[in-house]
Amino acid sequence: MDFIPVTPKNALVIDKLYTVHYFAYAKDFIFTGEKHDFWEMAYIDSGDVGVVADGAGYTLRQGEAIFHKPNEYHNIWANGKYAHVLILSFSSKSRMMSFFRNKILTLDAEDKQLLRKIIDEARLAFAEPLDIVDLPGMTLRRDAPPGAAQLTRIYMEALLIGLARKNSAVPHAERLSVSAADENEDKIVRVIKEYLEKNICGTVTLDAICAQLCFSKTYIKALFKKRTGTSIIQYFNAMKIARAKRLISEGGMTVTEIADDCGFSGVHYFSRLFKAQTGMSPTGYAKSIQSRRIL
Numbered sequence: 543m544d545f546i547p548v549t550p551k552n553a554l555v556i557d558k559l560y561t562v563h564y565f566a567y568a569k570d571f572i573f574t575g576e577k578h579d580f581w582e583m584a585y586i587d588s589g590d591v592g593v594v595a596d597g598a599g600y601t602l603r604q605g606e607a608i609f610h611k612p613n614e615y616h617n618i619w620a621n622g623k624y625a626h627v628l629i630l631s632f633s634s635k636s637r638m639m640s641f642f643r644n645k646i647l648t649l650d651a652e653d654k655q656l657l658r659k660i661i662d663e664a665r666l667a668f669a670e671p672l673d674i675v676d677l678p679g680m681t682l683r684r685d686a687p688p689g690a691a692q693l694t695r696i697y698m699e700a701l702l703i704g705l706a707r708k709n710s711a712v713p714h715a716e717r718l719s720v721s722a723a724d725e726n727e728d729k730i731v732r733v734i735k736e737y738l739e740k741n742i743c744g745t746v747t748l749d750a751i752c753a754q755l756c757f758s759k760t761y762i763k764a765l766f767k768k769r770t771g772t773s774i775i776q777y778f779n780a781m782k783i784a785r786a787k788r789l790i791s792e793g794g795m796t797v798t799e800i801a802d803d804c805g806f807s808g809v810h811y812f813s814r815l816f817k818a819q820t821g822m823s824p825t826g827y828a829k830s831i832q833s834r835r836i837l
Contacts, residue, residue, distance in 0.1 A: 554638040554703050556695050561680060562664035563629035564672040567591070567620040572729055573675070575617030575755065580633040581642070582610040584618060585649065585657065589625030593618050594726040595644075605649055606712060609642040615757065617726065628657060630698060638706055646712040647705055656701040660694055667691040730755060731769045734762070738778045742785060744805045746778060782806070783819045790828050797824045 560580055567589070575594070584593065585607040593600045593608055595616045602608055610616040618627070649657070664672060667690035668680040682691060734751060748759050751774070755762065766774050782804045789800045801812035816824050 552636070554634065554636040554699055554706070556632045556634050556699055556702075558633045559680070559691070559695060559698075560631040560633070561629060561677060562660065562668070562672060562694065563627075563674075563677075564661055565627050565629065565675070566673065567625040567627060569620050569623050569625075571620040571625075573618050575615055575730075577613055577615040578631070579612045580631055581612060581639065582616070582629065582631040583642075584608050584610070585628040585630075587626040587628055587657075589623045590621050591618055591625050591627065592621050592725060599724070599726055600646065602646065606646055607649055608646045609644075611643050617729075619725075619729065628661070630660070632695075632698065634702075638703070641706045641709075642702070648710045648712055649705070650708075650710070653701060653704060656697050656704070659697045660701070663690050663694040663697065667694050727765055727769060730757075730762075731766060734766060734774065735777075738774070738781060742778075742781055742805065743803060746774075748774065779815060780819065783816055786812070786816060786824065787820070787827065790824060800824065 558580070560578075564587075584591075584602075586602045586604050588604055590601060590603045593602055593616065595608065595610055596614050600608065601621065612633075661672065667682060667686045669683045670677060670680055733755065737751060737754065738746060748762065752759055752762055757765075763774065766772075766777070770777060772780075786800050786804050789795055789803065795803070797813070798809045801809040804812070806812035806815070813823055816822075816827070820827060822830065
C-alpha cells in the first residue's frame with residue numbers, strides 16, 4: 543500500500559519576533575508613541591487604557607486587544623488606573639494578516655491560555671525580563687530549553703489564526719474616544735514642552751523633535767500651533783527670554799554671559815529678540831528692575 547502524504551498550507555507564518563513584553567502600568571503611565579515596520583498587538587490583561595492609532599483615539603478595556611499595522615503611529619497610556627498590558631511585536635508577510643488591520647478584538651478563555659503559554663515560553667527563551675520598556679531587541683538564552691523560542695512563535699501563530707477564524711472584532715465606533723484623542727494631543731504637546739525645557743540652554747531643531755515623536759514636521763507644527771497659539775520656535779524663544787529676565791533680575795551676570803547661558807548665537811541677536819519681546823533692551827530691563835527695588 544502506497545501512502546499519499548498531505549502537505550499542509552501555512553495560512554499564517556510569523557517571520558521574526560521582535561518583542562514579548564508584559565508591563566504593569568502605574569496609573570499615570572504614558573508612552574509617548576512610536577512607529578515601526580512590523581506588527582504589534584497590545585492586549586489589556588487588567589484595567590483599561592487609552593490608545594491612539596493613526597490619529598484616532600480609543601479606550602480599551604480588560605480582555606481586548608488592538609493591532610497596529612506596520613508603519614502606523616501608536617501610543618498608549620493608563621487611564622488613571624493601574625493596568626497590565628501584554629505587547630507582542632512581530633513581522634509576517636502572510637495574507638491573513640490583512641484581517642488584523644485596524645482591528646480591536648475581544649479575547650476568550652482559549653485565547654488567554656495561549657497568551658499564558660507565549661509568556662511562559664518567552665521567559666524561558668529570552669534573557670531579558672519582559673518588562674523593559676526601551677528594549678531594542680531580545681537575546682536568546684544559551685540555557686533555554688530546546689524549542690522555547692520556536693514554541694513562542696508557534697503559540698503566537700495559533701493565537702492569530704484562532705482570532706481570525708473567530709472574528710470577535712469590536713466595532714471601532716464603540717471604542718472611539720474624542721477625549722482620548724484630545725488627551726493624546728495634550729501629551730504630545732507636553733512632551734515637546736519638556737524637550738524644549740530640557741534644552742533651554744542650547745538649540746533645538748524640528749527634525750530632532752520629530753525624530754523623537756515619530757511625527758512629520760507638518761503635523762507637529764500644526765498641532766503645537768493649534769494647542770498653544772504659537773509656533774514651537776516662538777514658544778522656545780519666549781522660554782529663553784523668560785529665563786534671561788530671571789537671570790537679569792538676580793544680577794551677577796553680564797548681558798553677554800546671559801546670552802551665552804540661554805543658548806543664543808550672539809549677544810546682538812539676543813538683544814534684538816529681547817527688545818522685540820519685552821519692548822526694552824536687556825540693559826534697559828536691568829535698570830527698570832533696579833529702579834523698582836526698595837532696598
